[in-house]
Amino acid sequence: MTIEKMIQSNLIDLQVTVQNEEELFEVIAKRLQAQGYVNEGYLAGIKAREQAFPTGLITEYLNLALPHADVEYIERPFIYIVRTTQPIRVRQMGDNQEMEVRDVFFLGIKEPSKQVGLLQELMILFQKADFVAAFQTTxxxxxxxxxMTKQWEEVKNV
Known part of the structure; x- marks a missing residue:
């Protein structure tokens, strides 16, 4: 499964109104399950994984979170791109410090061996000032x- 196929326009929502990370997980889990991307254990799985391994990232140009659940909860690979209407608090990868984000990329990975490569490609994207500027203003x-589709083509050709 290529990254381009994981991104679908029906899995992009730039106006999600939630109060906190837990509510965001509930909203997105319900949507993903309704569309057959995840099974009923996904919500508990993503909460548990995020509790053990937070995924908030502060990059030079954008704060974001990359939550993902273990493969047994994923039915079909996906990347669900979410922007909240207000910042929410998440914990940072590595040091567990609280931070605020509005942009969240839910990763549904079926093959664990591809997770590192996917994360690396995302990091390349978010280190590009022109991409982040375009992403934030869209x-x-x-x-x-x-x-996203255009940028991934460019990342692959680097």
């Missing part, structure tokens, strides 16, 4: 879809 999901 409020239309079809435009985000086109931007």
């Amino acid at each position: 409020a239309d999901k079809d435009e985000v879809f086109a931007l």
Whole structure:
């Protein structure tokens, strides 16, 4: 499964209104399960994994989170791109410090061996000032879809 196929325009929501990370997980888990991407254990699985291994990242240009659950909860690979209407608090990868994010990439990975490569490719993207500027100013999901698809092609050709 290539990254381009993991990103679908129906898995981009740039106006999610939630109060906190737990509510965000509940909303997204319900949507993913309704579309057949995850099974009923996903919500508990993503909460447990995030508790043990937080995924908040502070990059030079953007704070984001990359939550993911163990493979037994994933039915079909996906990347669900979410932007919250207000910042929410998450814990940072590595040091567990609290931080705020609005951009969250839920990763549904079926093959654990591909997780590191996917994370590396995402990090390459978020280290590009022009990409992040375009991503942050785009409020239309079809435009985000086109931007992500185009950028992934460029990352692959580096």
